[in-house]
Amino acid sequence: xxxxxxxxxxxxxxxxxxxxxxxxxxxxxxxxxxxxxxxxxxxxxxxxxxxxxxxxxxxxxxxxxxxxxxxxxxxxxxxxxxxxxxxxxxxxxxxxxxxxxxxxxxxxxxxxxxxxxxxxxxxxxxxxxxxxxxxxxxxxxxxxxxxxxxxxxxxxxxxxxxxxxxxxxxxxxxxxxxxxxxxxxxxxxxxxxxxxxxxxxxxxxxxxxxxxxxxxxxxxxxxxxxxxxxxxxxxxxxxxxxxxxxxxxxxxxxxxxxxxxxxxxxxxxxxxxxxxxxxxxxxxxxxxxxxxxxxxxxxxxxxxxxxxxxxxxxxxxxxxxxxxxxxxx
Ligand SMILES: *[C@@H]1O[C@H](CO)[C@@H](O)[C@H](O)[C@H]1NC(C)=O
Numbered sequence: 001x002x003x004x005x006x007x008x009x010x011x012x013x014x015x016x017x018x019x020x021x022x023x024x025x026x027x028x029x030x031x032x033x034x035x036x037x038x039x040x041x042x043x044x045x046x047x048x049x050x051x052x053x054x055x056x057x058x059x060x061x062x063x064x065x066x067x068x069x070x071x072x073x074x075x076x077x078x079x080x081x082x083x084x085x086x087x088x089x090x091x092x093x094x095x096x097x098x099x100x101x102x103x104x105x106x107x108x109x110x111x112x113x114x115x116x117x118x119x120x121x122x123x124x125x126x127x128x129x130x131x132x133x134x135x136x137x138x139x140x141x142x143x144x145x146x147x148x149x150x151x152x153x154x155x156x157x158x159x160x161x162x163x164x165x166x167x168x169x170x171x172x173x174x175x176x177x178x179x180x181x182x183x184x185x186x187x188x189x190x191x192x193x194x195x196x197x198x199x200x201x202x203x204x205x206x207x208x209x210x211x212x213x214x215x216x217x218x219x220x221x222x223x224x225x226x227x228x229x230x231x232x233x234x235x236x237x238x239x240x241x242x243x244x245x246x247x248x249x250x251x252x253x254x255x256x257x258x259x260x261x262x263x264x265x266x267x268x269x270x271x272x273x274x275x276x277x278x279x280x281x282x283x284x285x286x287x288x289x290x291x292x293x294x295x296x297x298x299x300x301x302x303x304x305x306x307x308x309x310x311x312x313x314x315x316x317x318x319x320x321x322x323x324x325x326x327x328x329x
Contacts, residue, residue, distance in 0.1 A: 035228040039271055043253055052150055052257045054157035054249065061130050061138035066107055067163035073184065074168045074239075076108045077155045081143050082115050082126055087174035090312035092133065094319035095178040104184050107166070108135050109158075111151055113143030146259040148235075153252055160246035168194075169245055172237040177307045177318060186279070186288070186305065187239065194241060199269065201238030202289040203278040205231045207263060217260060224258060232266020233276045234291050237306040247272050279305065298322060299329035 043049070050056050067075075076096055080087055088110055096108040112126065130136035137158065141150050152171065159169050168187060172178060187194060194200075207229035209219040251268035258264050269276060279288045286303060293309035294300055296318050301307060310318065 035226055036230050036270065037224075037226050037255075037267065039273070041254060044256060048256055049253060052153050052252050054154055057139050057141050057150070057154060059137055059154075059158070060140050061112075061126060061136055062162075063109065063130075063134055063137060064162055066109070066134070067165055070105065070107075070165065072105045072107045072163070072166040074104075074106045074170060074187070075159065075163055075166045076106065076178075077111060077159070077169055077171045078109065078174055079111045079148065079151050079155070079171070080174045082112050082123060082138075084110075084174055085125075085129070086312040088129070088135075090315045091174060092135075094315055095180050100180050101184050106180070106184075107163075110136050111155055111158075112136065112138045113141050113147060113151060114139070115143060148261040149257055149259055149264045152235075152261040152265060153249065156245040156248045159242060160249050164242060164246070166242045168239055169242055170237065170239045171235070172306070173235070173308070175308065175310050175315075176237055177301065177310055177315060178237070179301060179305055179322075182288075182302070183239070183305045196241055196243050197247075197272075197274045198277065199233060199238060199240040199244055199274065200277045200279040200289075201233035202236070202287055202291050203231050203233055203276050204229075204262075204266075207232060207266075219258060219260075223256065229263050230266050230270035231276055232262050232269070234289065235262030235265075236291055236308050237289055238262075238265075238276075239279075244274065247274070296321070298325045298327060302329045 078091065078096070091108070100106060115123070126136060126138060130138075137154075139151070139154050141147055143151075155169075155171060159166065163169075170178075170183075190198070208227060209224050209229070210217045211221070212218060248265060248268045251271045255264070255267045255271050258267070266276070280286060281288065281303075288303075288305040290304045290307045294304070294307050298321065301318070301322060
């Protein structure tokens with residue numbers, strides 16, 4: 001009788017402990033997810049959506065035929081300002097050059113907003129540059145740091161509208177070195193997993209809003225009440241399968257705009273339940289989308305996809321060396 005009671009008690013005890021652990025796990029899981037925004041399908045108020053909606057702005061200079069009769073493997077989408085003509089020239093001669101990887105179709109576009117001095121028409125020199133190179137898109141919003149989120153949404157909308165036949169898009173800043181052959185090989189080797197719902201770069205997992213009003217990245221609790229950002233890819237450069245462009249455009253109907261374009265893209269991805277993939281190697285460990293500036297060395301650069309922090313003339317010099325140095329690494 002006693003042993004029967006004991007084993008019954010024991011079983012009861014085990015049952016209760018398991019239940020308690022489960023309850024605690026649930027509570028922990030809830031508290032960690034409530035630090036992130038919910039995924040409720042509630043559309044933004046019109047006033048808020050208007051700020052980032054692609055229908056608010058227009059492409060005053062456009063290249064609507066860039067992808068006609070063509071299926072680019074990759075399209076570089078490069079945000080610059082109108083005055084950045086030196087950067088554009090350097091990119092056209094280096095990683096953005098036509099036929100940079102033989103046999104792989106890669107397109108290049110520069111995205112420019114409106115300069116501070118408002119002009120109703122695109123500046124003459126931009127029109128000239130645009131007809132010479134066919135790689136300039138200008139849009140009618142003010143070209144400021146805070147408006148980069150708008151620019152990124154216009155980039156996504158452009159791809160979804162004018163280039164759905166492309167395989168991948170890459171948003172990449174102008175001060176960056178891109179090892180295009182490595183990037184192409186990398187993407188070709190990803191296989192099926194990178195065909196849809198794919199976005200890769202340098203993933204930031206522990207981002208959180210700054211509540212200090214003097215910070216460049218200040219976000220009030222009204223605009224973003226949660227205490228964490230979902231994982232997002234650093235805005236310096238990231239690559240995505242082309243379907244993601246349209247999905248992000250759609251998601252922006254539901255995600256409140258914030259002036260940090262890479263975090264905003266992360267919020268749209270979170271809403272879509274698309275998980276950014278860290279682009280790295282193990283043994284040895286390398287972040288292939290390097291967000292620090294690395295001292296130039298052929299072999300170091302040969303084993304990265306991007307390196308950040310170059311002036312146009314540095315880019316030209318390094319590229320030339322990188323191309324001509326035949327030493328194997
Ligand atoms: C963003 O662009 C809009 C449209 O040109 C402009 O009214 C607004 O002032 C800009 N916002 C910032 C913060 O620069």
